[in-house]
Amino acid sequence: MFAEIILNTLFVPLIFGVVLYSVTIVLGVENLLTALIAGLLIIAIYIMLEGAPSLPPVSSRHKVVFIISGIIATTLLFSRWKQVGNGVNFLLLLAGLVWLGWNRLFDVSMLPRFLALTVLILLATGASVYSARTQLPKKDGFVLPITLLCMTIGGSIISLLGAYIGFSQALGAIAAFIGSYILIAFIVLIRQPEKPQILFSQTTLQIISMSVVTLLLVVGLFAPDVNPIALAMLGLTFIASHFSSRLSNVNKRLRPILIGLIAAIPTAASIAVAAL
């Protein structure tokens, strides 16, 4: 059993990261097919851990696959008009929040959770708008992937502290997926520092970040003991990417490590709040 958990949560996602890196080299970073494959690999990781969804979906665990599929479709559809895509994804996530939490929508005790998750959606969308406007993935390819890595690790720990092990595993597996991709890119950077490092296109990043936010919505709504403030604070990791992008004078090989340290500050703070 333990071996199977390690295999599904760690090894398979690590291999998926290698697969995505290979796909990126073959098809190109900006190719929409690369973005589609990234999204499909996230769905594959999710289904591997949580099982295939029923049709029509019965529980929130089933609905997640449909929301992520919607995010992939709209992001690809509006890939030329990224800010429109951001707006549509924002509405899609809000609609997803209502759909997921439908039976608890009028429960007053749930208000802090709904508010915290709305803040998280706003921060994620804001980061995506900022990234598209400043063309951050082209300026510094490591910033947003590392931010997302920190967010998924943080989300995984917060979910675990909230007594929801299944989604802790799912978020941990996505962290392994993003992490292995970043690791390969980092090794390439060490060997060839002068080579431009565009890890993901804006479209791919939008798909990955909104998919991660979708999983966090389920954690926020249904984890028995989750701290909603911790989840809202986790969204501040996105803001850290704004500061990380100002490290242009730092040695290229050191920059990813510094980005990681900056992004880890709000992540660590949110974990500390969750543990209180």
Place this chain on the structure above:
Amino acid sequence: MNSHIKLIAAFAAITFSSAAFAADSYKIDPIHTWVNFTVSHGGWAAATGQFRTVSGSILFDEDEVTKSSVQVEIDASSVDTNNGARDKHLSSPDFFNAAEFPKITFESTSIMKTGDNTGEIVGNLSMLGVSKPITLIATFNKSDGNKVGFSAVGELIPADFGMAKVAGFGMGPNVKFTIELEAKK
């Protein structure tokens, strides 16, 4: 006048005799009801737990058991396995998903007498948004006119209700459960 009295007497006789043979209605006594479950913990031991909040009603016809029925409602978040952290995890969407599906319900569809005081209750168990038929082997323990007592056992496969993590965490795959209940008029 005489015919009127006869008519009223006949009506009263029919009414009272049918009342005497009708099924009696009982409410489950939550203080004296126990719903326990047992699941293999990876073959090491049989993990056991119970639900602390159970309610429902029974329509019981001692003379014609097939005319009886039972309806039970269990609060999913009341799961108790003698460990708070585990109970919270059991309430999560990995298992009972109590926030999204707060109630587990059972409603009988047919009851068959199998012995002097035993029977087979077939009904629909609704859990996690999925409804499936299950069979309970029930024993009628005793009755004093105001109170009845039953024992029942059953078995289910959690994966049938979408609870795949039971097997995923190395437990099960089957869950056995026992119900000990008293019900009052």
